[in-house]
Amino acid sequence: MTTLAFKALSVFGGVLGGAIDAVRTVTGHGKKAVDHAWQAPTPTDRRSPCPMINALANHGYLPRDGKNVSLADLITGFKDAINLAPDATLIVSLKALQASSTGSFLTIHLSDLAKHGVIEHDGSLSRHDIHSGDNHTFAPELWAITASQLNTETISIALSAQVRKNRLAAAQSSNPDFHMTSDDIRFSFIETASYQLVFGPGLDGEARTDWVKILFEQERLPFDEGFVRSEKPLGVLDLFAVQKKVEDASA
Numbered sequence: 001m002t003t004l005a006f007k008a009l010s011v012f013g014g015v016l017g018g019a020i021d022a023v024r025t026v027t028g029h030g031k032k033a034v035d036h037a038w039q040a041p042t043p044t045d046r047r048s049p050c051p052m053i054n055a056l057a058n059h060g061y062l063p064r065d066g067k068n069v070s071l072a073d074l075i076t077g078f079k080d081a082i083n084l085a086p087d088a089t090l091i092v093s094l095k096a097l098q099a100s101s102t103g104s105f106l107t108i109h110l111s112d113l114a115k116h117g118v119i120e121h122d123g124s125l126s127r128h129d130i131h132s133g134d135n136h137t138f139a140p141e142l143w144a145i146t147a148s149q150l151n152t153e154t155i156s157i158a159l160s161a162q163v164r165k166n167r168l169a170a171a172q173s174s175n176p177d178f179h180m181t182s183d184d185i186r187f188s189f190i191e192t193a194s195y196q197l198v199f200g201p202g203l204d205g206e207a208r209t210d211w212v213k214i215l216f217e218q219e220r221l222p223f224d225e226g227f228v229r230s231e232k233p234l235g236v237l238d239l240f241a242v243q244k245k246v247e248d249a250s251a
């Protein structure tokens with residue numbers, strides 16, 4: 001994407017975010033007291049391979065049943081929960097909509113996100129590869145291997161790059177069908193960058209290890225452990241700045 005395209009995305013995201021806010025104000029939706037207490041999903045609720053999306057649904061920032069989730073729901077949910085700016089939510093969500101099975105190109109069931117080759121890829125930190133038959137359920141024994149390497153209070157950029165590299169190497173050696181496209185590799189870097197951005201103090205990593213573990217293991221936002229959403233909106237350029245640092249540290 002060119003700088004101009006990013007500017008266009010930011011402007012589009014800003015306008016869309018503003019329009020959604022206006023509709024929420026007019027309809028009174030924004031003033032509704034929504035319960036954001038964490039609740040485990042019921043057996044019929046849909047969930048995704050993304051720990052953050054699942055956490056947002058478990059807190060009611062996204063529809064708790066995980067069904068017919070709209071682009072507006074994603075933009076509002078991510079903004080309210082972690083102050084992710086619309087441009088950052090859009091860049092992933094527009095891709096995610098390509099996996100939709102809802103019959104509307106503007107909504108997804110969260111389970112649609114497991115469609116291999118849209119965003120879902122091999123070499124995840126906490127999910128098995130599609131080759132195993134389940135590419136979306138949190139796999140505690142797999143995550144334990146990564147988690148055991150996260151043994152400092154905060155996670156440096158170098159450490160997050162290393163654990164990602166280790167996981168990719170392990171997946172590659174154990175899965176005869178292992179395959180990642182250049183897009184898969186890019187998204188995998190973005191995923192590491194995204195937890196660093198949300199749970200770190202700035203753009204230099206150092207995400208709180210306990211918060212990251214809570215996200216993966218409980219699909220919960222670590223409010224009780226002191227997490228507060230960023231005061232400043234976290235935009236796509238912030239995300240890409242951290243992504244570049246993770247990539248550089250992986251070279």
Ligand code: HEM
Nearest residue numbers: 049050052092093096113119120121124125126127191194
């Ligand atoms: C700042 C916000 C977000 C954070 C912190 C986040 C975090 C993560 C992390 C850490 C993973 C990797 C899981 C693993 O390797 O086991 C992941 C995977 C994924 N995320 Fe997110 N995510 C965010 C936003 C989104 C959005 C907006 C979407 C789409 C609407 C999305 C869709 C996915 C999908 C489909 C995967 C599966 C990729 C795979 O591992 O195969 N994420 N996310």
